[in-house]
Amino acid sequence: MDSEMSMTSHAAHGLHEKHEEIPWIRKYVFSTDHKMIGYQYMVTSLFVALFAFFLMVLMRWQLSFPGKPIPVFGPILEKLLGSSMAPGGVMTPQLYNSFGAMHGTMMIFMALVPALFAGFGNFVVPLQIGAPDMAFPRLNMASFWLFFVGVVIMMVSFFVPGGAAKSGWTSYTPLADFADMGPGFHPLFNGQTLWLIGMAFNITGSLLGSVNIITTIIQLRTKGLSWMRLPVFVWSELVTAFLLLLAFPPLESAAIMQLMDRLFGTSFFSPEGLIVNGKHADISGGGSSILWQHLFWFLGHPEVYVQILPTMGIVGEIFANNTRKPLWSYKVFVYSLLAIGFLSMIVWAHHMYMTGMGQAVTSFFQIFTTIISIPSVLLGTVLLLSLWGASIRFNVPMLFALAWLPMFGIGGLTGLPLGWTASDVVLHDTYYVIGHFHYMMAPASLLALFAGIYYWFPKATGRYMNEFLGKLHFWPTVIFFNGIFFPMLVQGFAGVHRRWYDGGAGWQMAQNVLWLNQVMSVSAWALAIAQIPFIINFFWSLWAGKKVTDDNPWQATTLEWATPTPPGHGNFLHPVAVYRDPYEYSVPGYKQDYLPQWEPEERLRKEGNLSQIPS
Amino acid sequence: MEIPYTVTARPDTGLYNAKVGIWLFLASEVMLFGGLFSAYIFLRLGASHWPHHILNVPMGLFNTMVLISSSITMVLAWSSLKMRDFAKYRQWLGITLFCGVLFLSVKSVEYKDKFHHYGVILKNGQEITGHLAMSEEEAMRSDVLKIKPDPENAGDFVYQLKSIFSKPEAEEKVLEIPKNEIRWWSNFVPKYNTYLATYFTMTGIHALHILGGLLVLGYFWGPGASLYKRNPEHLANRVEVAGLFWHFVDLVWIFLFPTLYLF
Numbered sequence: 018m019d020s021e022m023s024m025t026s027h028a029a030h031g032l033h034e035k036h037e038e039i040p041w042i043r044k045y046v047f048s049t050d051h052k053m054i055g056y057q058y059m060v061t062s063l064f065v066a067l068f069a070f071f072l073m074v075l076m077r078w079q080l081s082f083p084g085k086p087i088p089v090f091g092p093i094l095e096k097l098l099g100s101s102m103a104p105g106g107v108m109t110p111q112l113y114n115s116f117g118a119m120h121g122t123m124m125i126f127m128a129l130v131p132a133l134f135a136g137f138g139n140f141v142v143p144l145q146i147g148a149p150d151m152a153f154p155r156l157n158m159a160s161f162w163l164f165f166v167g168v169v170i171m172m173v174s175f176f177v178p179g180g181a182a183k184s185g186w187t188s189y190t191p192l193a194d195f196a197d198m199g200p201g202f203h204p205l206f207n208g209q210t211l212w213l214i215g216m217a218f219n220i221t222g223s224l225l226g227s228v229n230i231i232t233t234i235i236q237l238r239t240k241g242l243s244w245m246r247l248p249v250f251v252w253s254e255l256v257t258a259f260l261l262l263l264a265f266p267p268l269e270s271a272a273i274m275q276l277m278d279r280l281f282g283t284s285f286f287s288p289e290g291l292i293v294n295g296k297h298a299d300i301s302g303g304g305s306s307i308l309w310q311h312l313f314w315f316l317g318h319p320e321v322y323v324q325i326l327p328t329m330g331i332v333g334e335i336f337a338n339n340t341r342k343p344l345w346s347y348k349v350f351v352y353s354l355l356a357i358g359f360l361s362m363i364v365w366a367h368h369m370y371m372t373g374m375g376q377a378v379t380s381f382f383q384i385f386t387t388i389i390s391i392p393s394v395l396l397g398t399v400l401l402l403s404l405w406g407a408s409i410r411f412n413v414p415m416l417f418a419l420a421w422l423p424m425f426g427i428g429g430l431t432g433l434p435l436g437w438t439a440s441d442v443v444l445h446d447t448y449y450v451i452g453h454f455h456y457m458m459a460p461a462s463l464l465a466l467f468a469g470i471y472y473w474f475p476k477a478t479g480r481y482m483n484e485f486l487g488k489l490h491f492w493p494t495v496i497f498f499n500g501i502f503f504p505m506l507v508q509g510f511a512g513v514h515r516r517w518y519d520g521g522a523g524w525q526m527a528q529n530v531l532w533l534n535q536v537m538s539v540s541a542w543a544l545a546i547a548q549i550p551f552i553i554n555f556f557w558s559l560w561a562g563k564k565v566t567d568d569n570p571w572q573a574t575t576l577e578w579a580t581p582t583p584p585g586h587g588n589f590l591h592p593v594a595v596y597r598d599p600y601e602y603s604v605p606g607y608k609q610d611y612l613p614q615w616e617p618e619e620r621l622r623k624e625g626n627l628s629q630i631p632s
Numbered sequence: 633m634e635i636p637y638t639v640t641a642r643p644d645t646g647l648y649n650a651k652v653g654i655w656l657f658l659a660s661e662v663m664l665f666g667g668l669f670s671a672y673i674f675l676r677l678g679a680s681h682w683p684h685h686i687l688n689v690p691m692g693l694f695n696t697m698v699l700i701s702s703s704i705t706m707v708l709a710w711s712s713l714k715m716r717d718f719a720k721y722r723q724w725l726g727i728t729l730f731c732g733v734l735f736l737s738v739k740s741v742e743y744k745d746k747f748h749h750y751g752v753i754l755k756n757g758q759e760i761t762g763h764l765a766m767s768e769e770e771a772m773r774s775d776v777l778k779i780k781p782d783p784e785n786a787g788d789f790v791y792q793l794k795s796i797f798s799k800p801e802a803e804e805k806v807l808e809i810p811k812n813e814i815r816w817w818s819n820f821v822p823k824y825n826t827y828l829a830t831y832f833t834m835t836g837i838h839a840l841h842i843l844g845g846l847l848v849l850g851y852f853w854g855p856g857a858s859l860y861k862r863n864p865e866h867l868a869n870r871v872e873v874a875g876l877f878w879h880f881v882d883l884v885w886i887f888l889f890p891t892l893y894l895f
Contacts (some may be wrong), residue, residue, distance in 0.1 A: 150635055152649040224660050232652045235645060236637050266660045267667030272670060274833060281822045283829035285671065289680075303681075303826040310676045312667055 039586075047162075050586060052477070054161050058131050059470075065168060066128035066463075067548075072120040074545055077110045077538040080520035110518045113489035114183040115208065117245030118349050119171065121186030122212065124319060126219050127168050133327040134261070135164070135226050137469050138254045140477065142230060144577035144584065147239030147593040147615075152232040156225050163222030168217035175210050180211035185319065185516075190286030190309040194278045195293050204280050205423030211428050213272045213279070220269045222266060227258035234258075239576070245351070246614070247381035248575045248599045249337075249344065252351050253330025254359035255321050264319040264362060271312035278304075285309075305370050314365035322361040324423070325457055327353060328465030332418045335472050337401055337600040338573045339415040340407035341610050344600055350399045353392035360389040370438045371445050379438050386436035393429055397422065413487030417468035420495045421461055431506060445571055447517070449509020460498040467494070467551070475570045476566030479582045480562030486554035489514070491545035504533035557618050572611045575599050579615045636812050639866045654873045658880050663843075666882055668819045668837070672891065683827050685787030686749075686761070686820070688742060690796060692893040699882045708877045713868040718860055725853045725871075728878070732846045739839055746820040746828070750779060753815045756867050761786075765806045777809045777817060793876030831892050838888060848874050 048054060061370040074189045075094075078087050082586065084107060087094065091106020101113045143151055174181040178201050179515040184193035188209070198208040204210070234255050238247070247255075274285040282300060284478050286309040289302035336346050344350055367386045370379055400422055431453040444450060467490070474482050511530040513521040520534045521527030569578040576595065593615050601612040608626055641648050676682055709724035717885055751761045762781035771777060771810055785791050818824050822832040859867040 152635060152637075153653060154635070156653075166878075228653050228660070231656050232649055235652055236642050236647070237635070261659045263663050266664035267670075270664050270667030270671070270837075273837065274668075277822060277829060279738055281832075284824045284826060285675070285829060285833075301823050302677065302826050303679050305674060307677055308671055311674070312671065315667075332741060334889045372876045423737065449708075594731075 035247050040439075044419070045461060047158060049150075049158050050061055051139050051143050051151045051154065051157060052584060054157050055138070056135055056336070056477070057161050058164070061168060062128045062132035062136060065123050067129055067133070068125035068172075069120050070545065071114040072123075074541050075108065076113060076120065077534075078111055079518070081538040083519035083522050083535045085356040093581075096181060096311050098175065101428055108254065112180065112516045113181060114185075114516075115175075115181040118182045118185050118188075118212075119175070122216075122593055123168075123171060125186060125215065125324070126169065126459065127164070127404060129324045129466070130223070130261075130320070131164060132259050132466055133324055133331075133462065133469075134254065135161075135223070136228055137327060137331065137473070138226075138258075139248070140252050140389050141473060142251055143237065144231060144476075144580055144588060145251050145276070145575050146234060146242055146590065147234060147576045147579075147595065148237035148306065148589045149453050149589070151229050152236055153229050160222045160225035163218050163225070163454040167218035167222065170211055170218065174211035174215070177206040177208060178203065180208055182208040187313055188212065188275070188309075188311075189313075190278070190304075190306040191276065191288070191291055191293075192310075193275065194284075194287050195298070198279075213276050216272050217269060220265050220272070223261050223265060227261040228255055232261065232358055235385065239595060240468045240595050240616075242576075246595055248330075248332035249333035249350055249354070250327070251348070253326045253333075253353050256354050258327045259274070260319040260323050260326075260361065264316045268316035271309060273307070300613045307369070310369050310372060311366070313369045315362075315395050318368065320366040321359045321454070321457060322357055324462050326357065327423075328421065328462055329354065331469040332400060332421050332467045335414050335468055336403050336417040337602065338412040338472075338571050339412065339418070341410070341602045342403070342407050343598070345399050345405070345601055347598070347600065349395055353396040355398070356392035357389060357396070357555060360385055360392070364389060364436075365475060367436050369439075370441045383437055387433070388428065390433065395424060397429075412471075413473035413482065413491060415466045416491050416497065417464045418470065418486070420491070421464045421468065424456060424460035424464060424498070427451065430460050431456060436561070444509060446514060447509040448505045448513045451515050452505030452509055455502045455505065459502065459559035463498075464495070467491075472571070473577075475565045475575060475582065476580070477583055478562070479557050479565050480560055481565060481570070482558040482562060483554050486550045486557075489550040490547060490554065493543060497544040497547060501537050504530075504537050508533055513554040516591060529629055563571065567612070572609070574601055574611050574613045576614055579613065639863060639869065648868060648869055650859070652877075654876050656678060658876065659872065661880060661884075665834075665887075666839075668830075668834050669887070669891070672834070675826055675830065678886070679821060679826060683825065686795070687893045688745065688792045688829075689789055690891050691738055691742055694887050695735050696885065696889050698731050698735050698738070699885050702728045702735070703716060703879050707877050710868065710871050710875050713860075713864065713871055716864055718857075718864075721871075722853065722857070725849060729846060729849055729853060731891045732842055732849070736842055736846075740836065743832075747821045750765040751820060751824055752779060752809060752817040754813055755815050758817075760809070762806065762807075765858065775811050777811060777814065779806055779807050779809065780805065826833045834888055834892065838881065838884055841884070844880055845874070845878050 045053065048057070050321075075087060075090060085458065086106035087108060089105075091103060091108075094108070095106050095111070098112070102109055108116075139151070139157065143149070171181070175619040179197045179199065180190070181194065184196050193209055198210040234247075234251060266360075274283075277283045277287055278287065278300075284300040284302055284304040286306050287298065287300050287302075287308065289301075291298040291300065333344060364382055364386045365376065366374060366382045370382075396598055431449070431484060433446060435450060435453060446543045471482050471487060474480070508527070508530045509522070511527055513524070513527045513530060517524075521531055547624070565582050568580065568582045570582075571578070576593060579593055581590055594617070595614045597614055599614060604608045604612045606627060607621070611623075618627065635649065636642075637649050639645075639648065645652070674866050705724045705727045709728060712718075712724055731822050748763060749761065750764055750888035751759060751825070753759050760779065760781050762779045765778040766774065783791070822827055822829045852867070852874060857867065859870070
């Protein structure tokens, strides 16, 4: 063990010569350094998020002003995608559907999960466990580039004849089996087929990434870092990686079967006697679209936790750091993460109450769906009680982390009525569903994403992000998130259907909630504007932000702050070992209010910093 | 920069990195094939009709034995490496590679067989399977389909065994079916029915895994073997990991064979 350590530090000592040796393309493009790969994931997925956000903003315009040309962007759409998609700058239902499908797909699979799991995971996890890099650096590079190819395929699919996929992010069959198969159908270059191929790349990438993350956490933990001393973020990444590892492959097999359906005329997901466009479908027959739903939701449900678990980890880190006291109950937090991870794998069919499953099956899924709220509430309680009696530092990361808590609460509680068949029958496929899951995926996930960026930015770049611009980013973001998603819950109760292209304009009972479309749309535009301070802040701080004077600017206790700033190749200058739990803040008998994991007790006592050894 | 535990095991886990990695990867592979197998069960339970005995069992059995043998030689290759006997390592791995190639060859013959086998579903629902007694182009143009139907005992093990080595004489009778009596006809492609769709998808993905395994093992037989001079233990670790993958792919076949050929 010690010889391994000294090797690591030796490599790090040769930092400067090493930097000269690495050519530009190996350093920034085909890098095997976990930190660079983390940045690559983060930048790519933030770009995808911006793009997918923009699709939504255009859709919201259509919902507010159905059938009217979109100002400014309408003509651009017409030029880019052809007059069949946006004649005269008016969004066609076809285009609306493809924007909806791609907004969901890209946001979930190519923005939030890569950013939260792979972006932060790559950058933070090896640092937090004291590793020189990931266990398999070249595999790490491969997983990023597989993901990147997936993103490119999705982007390109907008420009093939007929446009991008239109069957929703769930690609429900038999609709998706026959989508885009009109005149001029090309077996490969059509939206839905490219969606499947892009997803196959994305899934393979995340598979390799999760193998890498789990192996790294199991094998490369430094001396003294036992399981119950791992920072909560590492725990959250571990559970997330297991979910991705085990839940994604069934979707890959489903994607392969759907490809067979589309390219070779099989009928895994299409029943016998199906009529398409008034004609008997030319398929072999005997498939089942429920099969697709099972395979899809077996991933689709854990996927929700794949993005919410890392946010719990990020928020946990920031709470501990900025309350200046240990998390209220570290162990409850960790066991809750594990319980959520396990339970999320056995509740998938609560998305399928309307498919006519039997009473026994739905009972099973209702029970476990309800049970999963227990660890979730425990986790929220840990965070809430951690605030009790704390002298909270209200810096920008902490503001975002604090706002995460109620957003997660609303998202979770609004989910309960959807987990029970009796209320789900009423609320199914209405805007209430959209409101519920967006609270999880948009405010909760993104607030923690921003919190993480503001928190780890000084370590990654050696500069702080600007506090004022950060607050200018924070307040409108929180307000307008709710401006978009809260009215959705209201519209849902009125029965407005989630996929209506005209936003309910044609439906009698929707009339008294139609004005909310404008509220949501204006909020969406305002939210877009609220991101400008962030973008300015990000790039301005990168080059001109206030310099970090200490390697540990937030006075934190976890290992990532023991590295030089920014960390070089090999991460640590000296061998690190861990002597205590992750969140030893305000330790009695110690003159500072934080006691880092890597400070040896002998040294502290010799220097007179420790009057007694904390038990 | 050195990553710890690539060659030696971490003391508390007793494993080197790649071994943890491969077991995790194999867990995900279990889920991938698990998705396919559960789809098979789901579809078969819901099917009104499920064809039997349309695959060549002797061929599948032969291939099963080929793969099991290759697993044994794989272990022998690894143990030779552990005992630092490079020549034997090359030899055993060579046999493993040969078995893999043999498997894929037999599989491609089976595929070709299926593509030359035709099925006709008449309007009254009756299904006739056999070989065309005319060229494919002729069959497309003609109003009458000339087909040599499979004999009654086509499902028998002995018949199937004979059919590998010779054209069975029973096929001489030619049936002429007017096209207006046919609901549809085609060779045995994935589209023909859900059973064949399952067969081609599952064995196809399995074959891709074999191909991937062959590429990796071929690399360790050829260019990758030079690692032996620098760090024989590292090579042994790599071969062990590749071997675990190889065993897994064999194991999948051991499930596929009864599922598709026998039941």
